[in-house]
Amino acid sequence: MVVWFTGLSSAGKTTIAEGVEKELSQAGVIVQVLDGDQMRRSLCRDLGFSDEDRIENIRRIGVVASLLERNGIIVLVAAISPFRLGRDEVRKLCGTFIEVYVNAPLNVCEQRDKKGLYVRARRGEIASVSGIDSPYEEPLEPDVECLTDREDVVTSVSKVLRAISAAGFPS
Secondary structure: OEEEEEOOOOOOHHHHHHHHHHHHHHOOOOEEEEEHHHHHHOOOOOOOOOHHHHHHHHHHHHHHHHHHHHOOOEEEEEOOOOOHHHHHHHHHHOOOEEEEEEEOOHHHHHHHOOOOHHHHHHOOOOOOOEOOOEOOOOOOOOOEEEEOOOOOHHHHHHHHHHHHHHOOOOO
16 A cells, blocks of 8 residues: 655654554554655656656656555655645555645744755745745545644554554555
């Protein structure tokens, strides 16, 4: 199965994915996290931040996720994935797909921002930052919604684990 965490930068996608990974690994499940930032530094390093490049970035991550899924691995993808179309295309590639909307208001994400993306975007130093000068299309009907400005990581991780279990995994 592929569990796809989408949300603004600093919403908590990687934190929750890593929490889910820890729980599943401790239960003896084979699991792999694909982090958007890490993928940008490797497989997708040739891509920029135009809408087309963002869609291609998500397509590439989706292909990798679907290949891992076919080999019996639960794949946890933590990537902004700003466009519904891109997420919908990845859903079609996968056998079992759970979309997790890691939902935090922009002002909360800006407060948490360790990379300084939002400050740099507001100063005009960088462009194409989702939520500032580039769109982020919220999921219309996510399978799970984690409200990270109101719930702790343990609660969010538990929600995702329940959805994984409800989908019949791990067996």
